[in-house]
């Protein structure tokens with residue numbers, strides 16, 4: 001307040017150093033503001049060049065496994081940017097936003113059809129939040145049945161958010177190892193089932209990119225034990241139109257619309273981790289529900305068992321628009337997405353498995369995990385850095401944790417054979433370099449704006465300021 005008041009009292013010339021010093025604390029005074037004197041074209045070039053220093057899916061192949069941004073058709077951006085959607089106010093009255101409510105209602109119908117679930121909540125804003133909602137529902141469900149069940153079973157290949165979610169809900173995690181085919185170890189699973197197990201959280205295909213071969217048996221065993229089956233469906237692009245988690249026996253599933261259904265993500269941007277459940281759990285979903293009555297779409301706040309809200313309003317609406325647009329553009333052909341994703345992954349795998357090790361030698365789903373362990377410690381990291389020099393974004397490395405020097409590769413459905421061939425060629429060349437001239441790989445990257453960073457310092461104390469050369 002003091003500052004503003006003093007500024008207002010100055011009638012002329014208050015930007016001179018002398019006068020500013022009346023109101024500004026010394027440490028805020030900049031005597032020489034080094035503003036460049038530049039023309040429009042120079043500004044445009046500056047920002048255009050800056051925008052190209054970062055790697056993005058519009059620049060090159062981006063085969064990051066698991067958390068992959070799949071295909072994001074630009075048309076869905078246009079649809080989400082339509083004025084009526086973009087300017088929608090979340091407090092609008094039902095009768096003013098019938099079209100948007102219809103879109104959300106119809107998206108729910110599509111997701112039910114795709115997954116075999118009975119009801120969806122579009123509220124969760126991330127995969128992890130969908131998981132949280134799922135386990136919150138499990139908590140309330142068992143509490144109302146007067147059952148004390150305090151444990152959750154999670155395989156050792158699971159995504160880190162699964163045990164983190166269990167911990168947030170104060171569940172104890174029981175970790176089950178994977179067997180030699182990469183499935184959950186059935187014997188160990190049977191031994192761990194007892195009346196304390198509330199939920200089994202499974203990813204299918206799992207994070208090794210492998211389909212759980214015993215899924216029907218796992219679900220039967222869990223259900224006979226009174227345990228709920230939760231599916232981590234963050235990455236649905238191996239199953240679309242081919243098989244449905246609901247038919248496999250899962251009671252709940254979250255989908256990451258921002259991975260498998262078109263929304264671009266990165267930098268922690270907005271997401272949608274929608275949660276689907278079987279009918280016996282529908283009443284626990286967050287409010288309001290959108291229902292259709294007499295050809296009108298209305299909010300339903302009547303479900304008393306609801307666990308409450310998990311996020312404000314209805315979730316990230318823009319993501320719902322993109323997902324709906326994506327699903328509608330495929331229609332009943334959506335199976336093609338998965339057929340191409342699985343074909344591309346298996347093609348790439350076949351080109352790489354001679355040169356790198358394949359810990360689980362099976363046909364993969366939408367992604368696969370190879371290991372560079374034979375090239376020594378930190379080789380996965382070094383390969384990832386070297387790929388940057390060849391213009392490729394590195395795959396996910398060091399995950400899943402059960403594979404040493406893991407490289408998790410997901411090509412997605414839209415990459416051409418030429419791109420996959422080029423990527424495989426480069427990975428083979430890097431393997432050759434590792435044998436003949438490892439120091440080249442270990443010092444990479446050489447062509448990026450900055451070379452090898454101390455990643456901890458870069459993350460903890462980022463230096464975001466450009467300093468002119470002294």
Ligand SMILES: *Cc1c(COP(=O)(O)O)cnc(C)c1O
Nearest residue numbers: 066067126127128159161232234
């Ligand atoms: C990405 C991912 C998650 C977490 O999703 P967020 O939206 O990042 O919270 C959970 N499980 C799997 C298998 C994933 O790939």
